[in-house]
Amino acid sequence: MFDTLLIANRGEIACRVAATARRLGLRTVAVYSDADARAPHVSACDTAVRLGPPEPRASYLRAEAVLEAARRTGAQAIHPGYGFLSENEAFAQACAQAGIVFVGPPASAIAAMGSKSAAKALMARAGVPLVPGYHGQDQDPALLRRQADAIGYPVLIKASAGGGGKGMRVVERPEDFAGALASCQREAASSFGDDKVLIERYLQRPRHIEIQVFADSHGHCVHLFERDCSVQRRHQKVIEEAPAPGMTPERRQAMGEAAIAAARAVGYVGAGTVEFIAEPDGRFYFMEMNTRLQVEHPVTEMVTGLDLVEWQLRVAAGEPLPLAQEQLRLSGHAIEARLYAENPDKGFLPSIGTLAHLALPPHAAFANGPVRVDGGVRAGDTISPHYDPMIAKLIVHGQTRDQARARMLEALAATQVAGVQTNAAFLARLMRDPAFAQADLDTGLIERRRASLLPEPQPADAQALALACAAALAQQDQDQDQAPGPWSARDGWRLGGRSGRIFYWSGPAGIQAAVLARTPQGLTLDTDADPQAGDGGDSRDTDAGRRRAGALPFAWWARRDETGALRISATLGPRSWQALAFWHGQTLHLQSREQWIVLQRHDPLAHAGEQAPDHGASLAAPMPGKIIAIPVQAGQAVKQGQPLLVMEAMKMEHTLTAPADGVVGELLYGVGDQVPEGTVLIAMQD
Template identity: 50%
Template sequence: MFAKILIANRGEIACRVIRTASKLGIRTVAVYSEADADAQHVRQADEAYCIGGPRPQESYLRGDAIIEVAKRCGAQAIHPGYGFLSENADFADAVAAAGLVFIGPSGASMRKMGSKAGAKELMHAAGVPVVPGYTGEDQSAEVLQREADAIGYPLMIKAAHGGGGKGMRIVRSSQEFAANLESCQREARNAFGRDRVLLERYVEKPRHIEIQVFADARGHALHLNERECSAQRRYQKVLEESPSPFLTPELRQAMGNAAVMAARAIDYVNAGTVEFIVGQDGGFYFMEINTRLQVEHPVTELVTGLDLVEWQLRVAAGEALPLAQQDIRQDGHAIEVRLYAEDPEAGFLPGSGRLERLRLPVADAHVRIDPGVVEGDTVTIFYDPMIAKLIVHDGDRPRALARLRDALAQCDIAGPKANIEFLERLARHPAVVGGTIDTGYLDRHLDEFVPSADASAVAVDTDLLLAAATAQLLAQEQDSLDRARASGDPSSPWAIADGWRLGHGGHRSLAFLHRGQRIELRTHGSNSAYRIEGIAGHDAISISGARLEGDSLGLRIDGRARRFAVLELGRHVVVHDGMQRLGLEPVPMYRHEQAAAGSGADRVTAPMPGRVVVVRAAPGDKVEAGQEVMVIEAMKMELSLKAPRAGTVAEVRAAGGDFVEADAVLVALEK
C-alpha cells in the first residue's frame, strides 16, 4: 500500500479520499487554488500546496504543477477524484512517466473509454446496442449539420470529452442545429479543454441507468450492480438510487454482463461507470463510459457495504479485487441527493457567498453526509456550487424515501440560496414515489416542483405562518427577559415585551417578507397565549400553550394541538411541519417606497458574480426585446443575458474575459 498520496481535486471528493486514506494509514497531500486557501480539503490533509489562481485553468487543470508538487513532497500516487483531470488521458500518461501511480485507468484505456465517440464505437464492436449517431473525426460545421440531418430529429449534441451534464444539447429541428452546436462546443472547450462533439438520436422518455464496474491488473473484472439516475434537470442528476425500481433481474444481469465485457475488452483497471439509456420497452443502449469514480458512488457503497475509494487505492497498489462477482451483495435501498447553493425559483441560478448557517442531519446507520464545506465557509463563483451530498439507506425503497424526507426536513442553509425545498418536493412527487420518472420529466413538468415566479400566486400555509409568528413572539419575549435580567432593575415592568398598555391589553405587530411578498400580522397577548389577526380568509386565531424547547415548538391553534420544528430563528424564521417548510424574513413594520416602475428597463445587470464569455452588442447597436447581448460564465455554467426591451445600446461596460460582480451594470440602453 502507498505511504503518501496526492489528491488532484477539491471539495467533497477530496475530503472523501482523505478520510479513506487516513483510515488505511496513508498520508495525504492536497493541492488548492488561491480561492480555496481555507477550504476543508486543505484543512483536513496532512500537507497542502497552492498551485495557482482561482480559475480551474490556472490551478486544478494544471497537470504539470500537480505532478511537480507530488514529486517534491514524496507522494507515490495521485488520486484524480472526479471532474477536472480525472478523465484526461494525457495527465494519466504524464503521471506514469513521472514514476508515479495514477489511481485510475491507464491513459490508453481512457482514450478508448473516455472519449464518448471512441467508447461508442468500441461498444458497437463488442455487440452492445448503441443509439444511431455520428462519432467521426471531421468536426466541421458543414459535416456535422449534414450528419445531423441524416440522423434525424430530435437528436443530442454531446461533448466527446466530458461528463456531468456539461456540453450537451437537444436539438429538435435542422434550423436550431447551428446555434446549439456553437454553444455546446464553447461550453465543452471551457469545461474540458476540448470541443469535439458527437451526435446521436435522442430517445424520448428514457431511463438513465448506469453500471459500476471494477477491474484489477490481474485480469479480474466485475460489476457492482446498477444506479438509476433518471431524475435529471438539463442532464444534471438530482436524485440517484440503487437498486433501480425499473430493472428486472434478467435486465440487470444483461446490462451487468455488457458492462463487464466492455471493461475486459480494453484491459480496464480500477473504477469505471458504464451508462445506458433504457427505453420504456426495456431495450438498453450504450450511452457513455466514465473512466472515474462517480459523484453518486455512495449509493453503491451503502447497498454493497463496500468502500469504493479503498478498492481504488488497493487496486492501484497492485492488489487483486477483494471479492468475486458472486460475492457482491445488494442489501436494501439507497438514495442520494445533492445540496446545492442555487435558486430553483430563479431558473436554478447558482449562488455564492458565505454559509452563515449550515444545518445538516446527524449521520447514523441510515443517514450519510458527504460534505465539502462547513458553516462559515464560502461558496465561490469558480467551481461547482455543491454543498454536500445527502445519502440515506434502509431495507426497502419506501422506507428509504421516508428516511430521505425526514433527513431533508432537518436541513437548513442560510447565506446563498439553496435547493432544499426543491428536493423535498421531489422526494414526495408521485413520479418519484412511483418510480416512473424519466430523464426529461423534470424539464417537462418543472412547475410541479418549483413554485410560481409570481409571489402573489404563492399560497402560504396558515399553520406554518402561525407557527413562525408564534416562534417570533416567544423569541421577542425571551430576548426582553434576558435584557431585563442583565439590567439594573430586572423587575421593571417596562422591560417586559407583552405589549401591555394602561387600562387594556396591548398589541404587537409583526411583518415578514415571503418571496418578496409582504405579510403583516397584528397580535395580542403574551406568555404562550396569543390572538393573531391579519391572515387572509381568517378571523382572529387563538394560540395557546405555546412552548419552544430547543428547536421544537408545541402549540394549540384554536384548540388543535400541533408541533413544528424551528430550523432557524434570527435574521430568518424557518419552520417545518414534517411535510413542508416555510421561510420568512422578519422586517420592520414601516414600509419603504418602491423604486419607480421600469427603473431596470434601461440596463442589463449581472445576476451573479462571473466572467464575461462573449459580448454580442456594441454602442449604437439596435436590439430587440429578449435579444442576447452578453454571455457570462459562473459556477461552470453559461448564463445568457438579454435586452429588457427594444432600443439602442448606449454603453457596454464589460469586455470578454472580464470578471464582474453581482448586480453590476453590463449594458445600458439609451433612455
C-alpha cells in the same frame, strides 16, 4: 501498498478518500486553493499544500503544481477523485513518468474513452450497442447541421470530451441548431479544453442507467451491478438509486456483460462507469464511459457493502480484485440525493453565500447504517462561484425502495441550512411525487412533473407568518437579554390599554403584513391568510386562501437546540405548528415537515425616500459570474425571450434573455467582465 497518498481534489470526495486512506493506515496529503485554506478536506489530511488562487485553472487543474506537491511531501500515489484532473490523460502519463502511482486507469484507457466520438467507434467494434448519431472528427458547422437534419429532430449535441451535463443541449428545431452548437462549443472549451461535439438522436422518455465496473492489472474484470440516474435537471443528476427499479436479471446480465466488454476493449484498470441510455422497451445503448469514480458511487457501496475507494487503492497497488463476479451480491435498496446550494424556483441557479448554519443528519459508517452523509463543507464556509455548489450527499438504505424513500424524507427533515438557498424542499417534493414513488422514471421526469415539483411562488400562508412572527419575537427577547433594563423592553406593555405592531415580511410573492396586538386578554395576530391552510394544505388562488381571517389568539414559545437552531412553536386560533428557525441578518429560514420557506424582514421606514434607478426593462445578473458572450448591440430591436447575454458561473453557461420586446439601450459591461449578483448588465428601452 504505498504509505503516502496525495488527494488531488477538494470537497466531499477528498474527505471520503482521506477517511478510507486513514483506515488503511496511509499518510494523507491534501492540496488546496486559497478559497479552501480552511476547508474540511484540508484538516482531514495529515499534510496540506497550497496550489494557488481560487480559479481551478490556477490551482486544482495545475498538474505541475500537484506533482510538485507530491514530490515535496514524498507521496507515492495520487488519488484524483472526480472532476479536475481525474480524466486527464496527460496528467496520468506525467504521474507515470514521475514514478508516482495514479489511482485510476492507464493513460491509454483515458485517451480511448476521453473522446466520446472515438469511444463510440471503439464500442461499435466491440459489439456494444450505440445510439444512432454522428461521432466523426469533422466539426464543420455546416456538416454538423446536415448530420442533425439527417438524424431528425430532436437531436442531442454533446461535448465529445465532456461529462456532468456541461457542453450539452437538446435541439428541438433546425433553426435553433446554430445557437445551441455555439453554446455547447464554448462550454466544452471552457470546461474540458476541447470544443469538439457529437450529435445523437434524442430518445423520448429514456432512462439513464449506468454500470459500475472494476478491473485489475491481473486480467480480472467485474461489474458491481447498476445505478439508475434518470432523475436529472439540465442534464445533471439529482437522484441516483441502486438497483434500478424494474431491472430484470436478464437485462442486468446483458448490460453488465456489455459494460465489461467496453472495459476490456480499452485495457481498463481500476474503477469505471459505463453509462447507458435505455428505452422503455428494454433496448439500451452505450453513451460514454467515465474513467473515474462517480459522484453517485455511494449507492453501489450501500447495496454491496463494499468500499470502492479501498478497492481503488488496492488495485492501484497491484493487488488483484478482492472478489470475483459470482461472489458479489445485492442487498436492499439505496437512494442518493444531492443537496445543492441553488434555487429551484429560478431554474436551479446556484446560490452564492456563507453557510450561516449547517446541520446534517447523523452520519453512519459508509455501508453500515440506514443514513450516510458525504459532505465537504461546514458552517461558516462560503459557497463560491468557482466550484460546484454541492453542499452534501444524503444516502439512505432500506430493505425496499419505499423504505429507502421514507428514510430519505427523514434525512431531509433533519437537514438544516441557512445563509443560502437550497434544493432541500424540492428534493422532499420529489420523494413524495407519485411518479417517482411508483418508479415511473425517465430523464424528463422533472420537466414532466413541473407543475407539482416546481410550483409557482405563492404568498406565505398563516402557518409561515405565525412562525415568522414567533421567530422575530424570540430574536427580540434574545436581544433584550443582552441589554436588560426597562428602557430596552419591547414587549408592547401599556397601562390598561391595547398596543400593536406590524411585522412586514418579504416572501416568494411579495410583501405581506402580520399585525400583532396585545390586549388585556392576551396576544392576537391578524394575517391575510386562511389559518386552515396552515397544515400544509393548498390555499393558493382560492377565496379561502385570500380572505382575511381577522385577529386570532396567538401564543408562542422558543428554545435553542443542541445544533444552535431555534425551535419555535406558534398557536393561532385553534391551530398549532412547530418549526426550526435560522436567522441570517434580516433573512429568516423556516423549516418544518410541511415546508421550507425563506422570508426577509422588511422595514418600510428604513427604505422611505429611496428610489431605485430607472433602467426600464433592464437585464440584471441572476448570480455572480463572468460574461462570456453578448450576441446583441446597442440600438438593436429584440423580441421577448431572445438571447442577450451569456454568463459563466459554477462551470456552466447561463443564457439571459430579453424580458420583453424592446430595444437594447446601453451595454453596461463587456465580455470577460466578472459581475456580482444583481448588477444591471444591459439597460433596455421600450
